[in-house]
Amino acid sequence: MTIKDIIINYSKKLENISDTPRLDVEILLEKALGGVDNLYIRLNLNKELTKDQEILFNDFIEDRLKGRPIAYIVENREFMGLDFYVKEGVLIPRPDTETLVEELIDICKSKENLHILDIGTGSGAITISLAKYLPTSMVKSLDISDIPLEVGKQNAITNGVSERIEFIKSDLFNSIENTDMKFDVIVSNPPYIPKCDIDTLHTQVKDYEPYNALEGGEDGLDFYRKITAQSKKYIKENGILAYEVGHDQAKDVAEIMVNNGYTNIYTKKDLQGIDRVVIGYKL
Numbered sequence: 533m534t535i536k537d538i539i540i541n542y543s544k545k546l547e548n549i550s551d552t553p554r555l556d557v558e559i560l561l562e563k564a565l566g567g568v569d570n571l572y573i574r575l576n577l578n579k580e581l582t583k584d585q586e587i588l589f590n591d592f593i594e595d596r597l598k599g600r601p602i603a604y605i606v607e608n609r610e611f612m613g614l615d616f617y618v619k620e621g622v623l624i625p626r627p628d629t630e631t632l633v634e635e636l637i638d639i640c641k642s643k644e645n646l647h648i649l650d651i652g653t654g655s656g657a658i659t660i661s662l663a664k665y666l667p668t669s670m671v672k673s674l675d676i677s678d679i680p681l682e683v684g685k686q687n688a689i690t691n692g693v694s695e696r697i698e699f700i701k702s703d704l705f706n707s708i709e710n711t712d713m714k715f716d717v718i719v720s721n722p723p724y725i726p727k728c729d730i731d732t733l734h735t736q737v738k739d740y741e742p743y744n745a746l747e748g749g750e751d752g753l754d755f756y757r758k759i760t761a762q763s764k765k766y767i768k769e770n771g772i773l774a775y776e777v778g779h780d781q782a783k784d785v786a787e788i789m790v791n792n793g794y795t796n797i798y799t800k801k802d803l804q805g806i807d808r809v810v811i812g813y814k815l
Contacts, residue, residue, distance in 0.1 A: 533586065535561060536577040542593055549599060549736070556602050557593070563606045564589035599735035612661040616687050621679030623745040625657035629721055631802045632776045632809045633661045636719060639772065639811075643716070644668045649766065651704060651720040651759055654745065656684030656697075658719060663693040672713075674702040677744065704755075705762050714768045721776040722755035724748040752778055756785045760792045767814045774811045782807035 533541075539557050546553035558573050564585050565572070581589065595605050603609040603624045609616050611625035612633055618624055640646055646669040650659040653675035663671045675681050681699045688694040700707050725746045730738055737746070748754050756775065763773055773794060777785050782799045789797050794812030802808035 533581060534577065535573060535579050535581070538581070538589065539573075539577075545593075546596060549597060550602075556596060559602055559606060560589060560592040560596065564592060599739060601736045601740055604740060609655070611655075611657045612665070614661060614664060614691050616655045616657055616660075617683060617690065618655050619679070619683065620740060621677070621742055622683050623654040623680075623741055625655055628802050628806075628808050629657060629776055631800055632719070632721065632774060633658055633665075635800050635809055635811065636662060636717065636772070636774055637665045640666055640669075640717065646670070646716045647714070647768075648672070648717045648719065649713075649715040650674070651718065652722055652745070653680040653684040653699060654721070655680070656687040658721060659684060659697055659699075660688055660691050660693055662717075662719070663688070663696050664691055669696065671697045672708075672715075673697060673699050674704070674707065675699070676701070676703045677742070679742075704758060705766060708766070714766055715771060716768055717772045717774065718759075718763050718767055719772075719774045720755070720759055722748065722759060724752045724755070724776075724778045724781060726750060726752040751784075752781060753784055753788065756781075756788050760788050760794070764792060764814065769814065771814045772811060773814065774809065776808060777810055779806050779808075782810050785810045786812070 542557045543554040546556055550556045561573055562568050592605050601624055603618050604620055607617055607619055609618050609625050612630055616625055648662055648669050648671045650673045653673045659671050659673040673684055681701055684699050688697045723746050725748055727747055727750055730747055775785055786797045789812040795815050797812035799807040800809035
């Protein structure tokens with residue numbers, strides 16, 4: 533079967549699974565062909581796959597047809613222009629989160645030697661991007677689970693920032709509560725899906741991505757309440773608390789921050805026009 537035939541046939545089959553069926557097929561082809569780029573695919577539409585390549589592609593496409601996320605299959609996701617290794621057990625980086633990172637970089641780009649705390653390592657996307665694009669910063673990255681810490685460390689090495697990041701196993705602030713650590717920036721993309729909404733999520737999210745990175749309590753706001761209340765002990769004067777929030781949560785999260793003494797609070801919209809980021813200052 534030629535590359536062109538595969539693209540036509542399997543794009544059709546993936547229409548009920550993916551919003552980007554053709555792109556998914558092309559990405560899986562790139563992987564099956566040994567890591568070629570998309571230009572190679574487009575310039576070789578009449579090329580026949582070898583038997584081994586076809587077997588490999590079929591394994592990939594069967595996984596995708598079951599709903600397994602494309603990022604877990606190819607073990608990679610691009611974020612902020614950087615490559616991240618991902619596997620099951622870590623939340624897949626999403627474009628929405630780039631809004632949070634871009635805003636923090638813009639706010640902090642003229643500041644030197646920042647101490648940053650990221651709560652919820654995941655793949656390390658926020659942690660590593662901030663370390664990369666704020667090159668004098670030092671970052672501590674906390675996560676309750678071992679797999680994100682392992683993956684984050686690997687991605688920090690790959691992206692050349694491991695010397696400025698410390699990964700710590702911690703349930704929120706627990707592992708640093710007996711220290712005198714204080715930070716210029718505390719940032720988090722916490723679990724924020726209301727418990728009752730989990731079953732309504734797409735198969736590729738609810739059946740594959742880690743539950744404890746999704747579920748944020750009955751109203752989705754549990755972690756915002758906990759982090760905001762506890763953060764006051766660890767944030768410097770004029771320090772920044774920054775969150776990614778769910779599509780309808782910005783007002784509620786801003787109110788939580790006000791009630792905990794944060795000021796100059798504002799929101800930032802993502803590319804879809806949704807209030808995706810909430811930022812406040814401790815004065």
